[in-house]
Amino acid sequence: xxxxxxxxxxxxxAKARDDRRAKRFARIAKLDGWFKVLGLPWLxxxxxxxxxxxxxxxxxxxxxxxxxxxxxxxxxLGAWGALAPMVQTSxxxxxxxxxxWEQVGVLHQDALTEQQKEVEFYARQANRNAQLVADxxxxxxxxxxxxxxxxxxxxxxxxxxxxFFGFLVGTAVAVPLGIxxxxxxxxxxxxxxxxxxxxxxxxxxxxxxxxxIVSAAYATGDGMFSKSFLISAITVTLCSLWPTLINxxxxxASIDKDLVNVSKVLKLGPWTKITRLVLPSAxxxxxxxxxxxxxxxxxxxxxxxxxxxxxxxxxFVWDEFQNGSSQSxxxxxxxxxxxxxxxxxxDRVMFALQSLFTFSNNR
Amino acid sequence: xxxxxxxxxTTAFFATPALAFDVEKDELTLGFxxxxxxxxxxxxxxxxxxxxxGLYVTLEAQSNWKVLLDRVIAGELDGAHMLAGQPIAxxxxxxxxxxxxxxxxxxxxxxxxxxxxxxxxxxxxxxETDADGKIKHPISxxxxxxxxxxxxxxxxxxxxxxxxxxxxxxxxxxxxxxxxGINPGLYAPDDVSxxxxxxxxxxxxxxxxxxxxxxxGTIYGYCVGEPWNQAAVFKGxxxxxxxxxxxxxxxxxxxxxxxxxxxxxxxxxxxALTRALIRAAQWLDxxxxxxxxxxxxxxxxxxxxxxxxxxxxxxxxxTFEYEKGDKRDVPDFNVFFRYNATFPYYSDAxxxxxxxxxxxxxxxxxxxxxxxxxxxxVYKPEIYKVAAQSLxxxxxxxASEFDFDEDGYRAPTPAADIIDGxxxxxxxxxxxxxxxxxxxxxxxxxxx
Numbered sequence: 001x002x003x004x005x006x007x008x009x010x011x012x013x014a015k016a017r018d019d020r021r022a023k024r025f026a027r028i029a030k031l032d033g034w035f036k037v038l039g040l041p042w043l044x045x046x047x048x049x050x051x052x053x054x055x056x057x058x059x060x061x062x063x064x065x066x067x068x069x070x071x072x073x074x075x076x077l078g079a080w081g082a083l084a085p086m087v088q089t090s091x092x093x094x095x096x097x098x099x100x101w102e103q104v105g106v107l108h109q110d111a112l113t114e115q116q117k118e119v120e121f122y123a124r125q126a127n128r129n130a131q132l133v134a135d136x137x138x139x140x141x142x143x144x145x146x147x148x149x150x151x152x153x154x155x156x157x158x159x160x161x162x163x164f165f166g167f168l169v170g171t172a173v174a175v176p177l178g179i180x181x182x183x184x185x186x187x188x189x190x191x192x193x194x195x196x197x198x199x200x201x202x203x204x205x206x207x208x209x210x211x212x213i214v215s216a217a218y219a220t221g222d223g224m225f226s227k228s229f230l231i232s233a234i235t236v237t238l239c240s241l242w243p244t245l246i247n248x249x250x251x252x253a254s255i256d257k258d259l260v261n262v263s264k265v266l267k268l269g270p271w272t273k274i275t276r277l278v279l280p281s282a283x284x285x286x287x288x289x290x291x292x293x294x295x296x297x298x299x300x301x302x303x304x305x306x307x308x309x310x311x312x313x314x315x316f317v318w319d320e321f322q323n324g325s326s327q328s329x330x331x332x333x334x335x336x337x338x339x340x341x342x343x344x345x346x347d348r349v350m351f352a353l354q355s356l357f358t359f360s361n362n363r
Numbered sequence: 364x365x366x367x368x369x370x371x372x373t374t375a376f377f378a379t380p381a382l383a384f385d386v387e388k389d390e391l392t393l394g395f396x397x398x399x400x401x402x403x404x405x406x407x408x409x410x411x412x413x414x415x416x417g418l419y420v421t422l423e424a425q426s427n428w429k430v431l432l433d434r435v436i437a438g439e440l441d442g443a444h445m446l447a448g449q450p451i452a453x454x455x456x457x458x459x460x461x462x463x464x465x466x467x468x469x470x471x472x473x474x475x476x477x478x479x480x481x482x483x484x485x486x487x488x489x490x491e492t493d494a495d496g497k498i499k500h501p502i503s504x505x506x507x508x509x510x511x512x513x514x515x516x517x518x519x520x521x522x523x524x525x526x527x528x529x530x531x532x533x534x535x536x537x538x539x540x541x542x543x544g545i546n547p548g549l550y551a552p553d554d555v556s557x558x559x560x561x562x563x564x565x566x567x568x569x570x571x572x573x574x575x576x577x578x579x580g581t582i583y584g585y586c587v588g589e590p591w592n593q594a595a596v597f598k599g600x601x602x603x604x605x606x607x608x609x610x611x612x613x614x615x616x617x618x619x620x621x622x623x624x625x626x627x628x629x630x631x632x633x634x635a636l637t638r639a640l641i642r643a644a645q646w647l648d649x650x651x652x653x654x655x656x657x658x659x660x661x662x663x664x665x666x667x668x669x670x671x672x673x674x675x676x677x678x679x680x681x682t683f684e685y686e687k688g689d690k691r692d693v694p695d696f697n698v699f700f701r702y703n704a705t706f707p708y709y710s711d712a713x714x715x716x717x718x719x720x721x722x723x724x725x726x727x728x729x730x731x732x733x734x735x736x737x738x739x740x741v742y743k744p745e746i747y748k749v750a751a752q753s754l755x756x757x758x759x760x761x762a763s764e765f766d767f768d769e770d771g772y773r774a775p776t777p778a779a780d781i782i783d784g785x786x787x788x789x790x791x792x793x794x795x796x797x798x799x800x801x802x803x804x805x806x807x808x809x810x811x
Binding site for chain 1: 574
């Protein structure tokens with residue numbers, strides 16, 4: 001063992017260690033992209049610190065990426081908790097963080113109670129049916145769905161379904177229209193004034209019109225969707241398609257002229273031209289538009305649900321406002337945070353999709 | 364042997380009596396407004412009275428009375444908790460048209476009139492007090508008259524809220540004001556504001572928004588059902604001055620309304636619904652209101668009325684709080700079953716028709732036979748009787764709890780039971796109209 005040159009060993013070992021380190025850092029750098037997409041950028045400096053990077057620089061970025069936001073949230077909660085009790089309303093003082101958190105528990109408990117009631121309902125139904133069979137009236141046996149109130153979780157789920165339905169319909173309309181108006185200046189001149197007029201219209205103005213049209217066109221009401229669902233989803237569509245339309249048109253119109261010339265030289269057909277050339281180059285801007293649209297849609301949905309009385313978070317807020325009990329304000333605040341957090345998550349999902357589908361790094 | 368007995372006991376416990384009626388439609392959606400008198404619906408659901416009839420009912424809170432009525436007429440709702448005036452007005456074609464009937468009255472009394480703190484302070488000098496310095500009830504609107512005159516002198520309109528043009532609250536508020544010498548204004552075919560010649564201007568506000576509207580200063584007082592009068596006391600924004608029990612003892616209030624079309628197509632479902640609702644009403648009043656505390660807990664759930672249990676309990680358990688701390692016994696504030704509360708009397712319908720006529724919603728005079736025919740096309744005691752009889756037959760409710768009137772008219776209300784001492788007999792509507800002071804007489808027409 002002693003025959004081997006110790007310096008040489010340490011040199012190869014050091015090199016191997018450096019290699020491993022470099023590899024680790026490379027891996028962390030790769031992960032960093034994902035952390036950013038997920039909204040967790042502060043994980044990178046922590047990992048780097050664990051991996052043995054310079055502590056000073058890493059601690060500084062941890063402070064900036066994690067410490068400052070956490071501190072800001074704590075300060076916000078502190079200020080809220082201190083100031084809220086000072087504002088008296090006819091429903092009592094404005095609830096602080098503790099009361100709001102308590103209502104989170106109450107809503108969860110409500111959901112569990114409702115589940116319990118559902119189980120009991122099916123047990124009663126099974127008993128009744130068994131009794132009917134025993135009495136020889138098997139033809140009278142009926143199985144019916146439980147008719148209790150929707151739980152808070154079901155309301156969240158309804159809202160998410162509605163916003164995505166409205167958003168998908170909006171996208172299906174906006175992207176083709178955007179491509180057409182991006183490719184042809186004539187089409188753009190035709191579409192643009194309408195876009196400019198309809199874009200700033202509030203969902204509250206659309207809602208009565210949508211309500212009447214859906215009620216007239218969907219008179220039977222026994223299709224796949226309930227009327228109130230369609231009304232709020234279509235209102236979302238009407239308000240959320242504009243950012244996608246405008247951004248798609250812009251993205252398509254600003255394709256590199258060289259690429260357009262190449263397509264002319266190659267005599268590409270219109271379909272090939274759109275799928276091979278226009279869409280890939282316009283994709284980053286289309287996604288920017290989609291992200292904006294989904295954000296607008298989510299914001300609009302709450303207002304639409306409130307007015308259309310479609311079960312969902314908006315109706316939850318409205319019902320609580322109508323109830324006017326001493327817990328109502330705290331419950332409404334739970335809904336406010338739920339709406340905010342879901343809106344944030346939706347944006348992250350779109351951002352992640354955008355990162356997956358587009359090749360350029362920073363859009 | 365013991366085990367078999369236990370087994371028998373459990374099956375007997377779960378065994379449901381054979382369904383009374385073979386229902387045509389078993390999945391139903393019923394609408395309601397967040398008011399304590401929707402209780403029979405909530406109780407029928409939570410106590411499984413609907414399920415016992417083989418009905419699977421979804422209860423849906425509606426945002427206001429117009430939406431509720433429109434949705435029933437459009438068939439989106441199978442039935443609903445309604446203002447007694449709604450089926451009548453819809454059937455005779457005032458407002459939204461549609462033939463709506465009622466086989467079941469939901470309750471008696473249950474409303475109050477509240478004024479803002481400011482107005483109550485202004486009324487105070489005109490109120491009588493007893494030996495202990497406590498304010499004497501019932502308070503007459505005569506004490507409000509000088510306040511309204513003061514508003515008039517300052518050029519400020521005196522606005523008040525009621526829940527719907529054909530609601531009990533509109534007629535009760537008008538009755539109370541008129542009894543105190545205040546003109547609440549008339550309706551005309553070309554002016555449906557109901558403010559022609561008015562001293563107090565009445566407008567529509569949905570019940571749950573009453574306290575907020577009063578707080579905002581848009582209105583100075585309102586007439587509404589519970590819990591929205593007691594809510595004003597709890598929030599310290601207003602003072603209830605009178606309950607409708609004091610305006611007219613045991614006056615008819617909400618009804619359960621369905622379209623005539625629904626009742627024709629689903630006669631057994633209608634009977635089954637009526638049966639479940641009678642059971643719920645009987646449960647609410649059973650053993651001297653023994654179940655009311657449980658009812659309060661159910662109603663305070665967010666999906667039903669949703670107000671604080673303490674607010675709902677104030678009126679549901681036989682008391683009523685006027686000024687803060689001035690809690691008095693009003694044992695019959697909410698009556699759901701006793702005094703034949705659930706029987707759909709023709710005379711109740713006729714009273715609403717006379718009030719529609721009195722304030723010009725019915726533009727022209729009609730003979731007594733017209734009132735009788737209109738009442739009979741909306742109120743359906745024949746359905747109620749079949750449902751009630753089936754409950755007697757299977758031993759659910761003893762026959763002694765019911766009192767079927769042969770001709771469907773309530774005995775005339777004596778003068779002592781009404782605040783202005785004008786007796787009411789449903790069989791002579793025109794004579795009754797002539798006996799009231801303010802408002803249109805039997806054949807008068809509004810001319811501007």
